[in-house]
Amino acid sequence: MTRRTVILTTNPGIEDIVVWEAEAKLSAEAIEVRSGHGRVLVSVDEKKIYLVEQLRSIHRAKLLLARNGICGSQDCLRKVYEVVAASGVEKYVTPYTSFAVRAERVGEHDFSSLDVARVAGDAVIDAVRRAYGERPPVDLDYPAVVVSVDVIHDEIYVSIELGGEMSWHRRGYRIYDHPAALKPTLAYAMILMSDVVDGDTLMDPMCGGGTVAIEAAMLLEHSRIICMDRSRRHIAGARLNAKAALVENRIRFIVGDATRLSSYVEDVDVVVSNPPYGIRMGSPREVRRVYREFLREAVNVVKKSIVLITTEHKTVRRVLEEHGWRITHARKVAHGNLYPYIVVAKPG
Ligand SMILES: C[S@@+](CC[C@H](N)C(=O)[O-])C[C@H]1O[C@@H](n2cnc3c(N)ncnc32)[C@H](O)[C@@H]1O
Known part of the structure; x- marks a missing residue:
């Protein structure tokens, strides 16, 4: 050999x-x-x-x-x-x-x-x-x-x-280009960090163009995958991307507000998500409100783990710990010209 x-x-x-x-x-x-x-x-x-x-x-x-x-x-x-x-x-x-x-x-x-x-x-x-x-x-x-x-x-x-000029993180399914799309390689890494097992329900409640949901559907053959965003346009785009990736039938798409998560889903095993970064949304106060309200709902709905990529990791840690969750892992990654954290949290 x-x-x-x-x-x-x-x-x-x-x-x-x-x-x-x-x-x-x-x-x-x-x-x-x-x-x-x-x-x-x-x-x-x-x-x-x-x-x-x-x-x-x-x-x-x-x-x-x-x-x-x-x-x-x-x-x-x-x-x-x-x-x-x-x-x-x-x-x-x-x-x-x-x-x-x-x-x-x-x-x-x-x-x-x-x-x-x-x-x-x-x-x-x-x-x-x-x-x-x-x-x-x-x-x-x-x-x-x-x-x-x-x-x-x-x-x-x-x-x-080995791939010529091709960069392998540019998946062929990106028909709809979300303005703040996550790199599929990071989405994939986050899914692995969630400890999800095939058959679990995985949700991205702020799924934009659907990167996390699509990567999850390609990895987990028997899982229920849910992709939710409050923007109808992004959900239509996510659906297009999922169709191009041949996983449209594996994903449930919802137009909905993550700060009212429990009115759309009763329980999910893991949440893997890329919520908006304050720096991009403009108003830090508004972004912290969205995180607080979303996490307050998430802790009642999610059974196994919440994995977020965010520049608001301090808010995430504080709110989750207030609700009795633990941060089991946090790491800094590069994402474009920003350095957000991937934070993994578990109950108890
Ligand atoms: C950073 S983007 C996600 C990008 C996505 N990961 C991708 O690769 O395309 C954040 C998304 O959160 C959505 N969002 C913001 N606030 C929300 C809320 N309260 N409920 C649901 N979605 C929300 C935005 O519409 C946006 O699409």
Whole structure:
């Protein structure tokens, strides 16, 4: 069995979920977890690499060709050239395969990621020319193969993008684009954190375009899933998205007010939700009122757990503790340019 190293990238804050999923679905072994940086390196049996497309918690997957940790401040670009040229990239890029280099740079350097891409591109061309006597075509718009070169502080990583230009968190079902949509990878992570089991009832009472409900319906074959929002337009959009994801029949859609939750549902096992953030709603007082009233209802309706992603985590903690619930887990994640918390609460 030949094992290869795969770099999995994700939303910063859910690296442990990626490791769990890769272990479960690919029998992968974690090599390095850069918590808070959205990067996980795993070792995978070569024959199972194609299964990366089943991972719901990743943004990208890249097959590592070379890694070199001696890119000092001086002459780093020359080192980039050498590492790329010696990486074996010509096994993936040939004179008949168009390619593009995508470069990422993290840390303080006196060169830009464009410089890295340019130098790495030259190295790929030279490696292919050496191997085949001809140069490969460059296609920056629609490349057949994407060579990824990341300079992270003083380390250089050369890899091949396994999904080409595709980012795997962009699920094909997003027909209706909610203005504050949650990343599906975060929705998936939150569902796992709720400890829901297949057959439980899961509700998102402020479901917007339906991301949580759709991810839940795809994960839980036998569960009842409820997607509620006070906006009729968002519920229509969520329905469209669910239809595109082929799970419309698995979800009950309700136009309703989460601050009166008990008038729509009697009991649900778990609530997983992405309520509005105060910073986006404009009025902190109004947002706290919505949270207070929603949670006061939720504690009477929910049996197992409430999982929220929110910038209002202090209000959430205070209100839930007032009602005798415990916060069993809280973690900061990146969500766009905000850093909300995922909070997990349980009764008692
Ligand atoms: C951050 S968005 C949810 C986005 C959703 N997770 C997605 O991926 O599309 C918050 C949603 O809460 C809804 N909302 C706000 N107050 C509500 C209330 N009292 N009852 C029900 N929904 C509410 C808004 O209409 C909005 O769609």
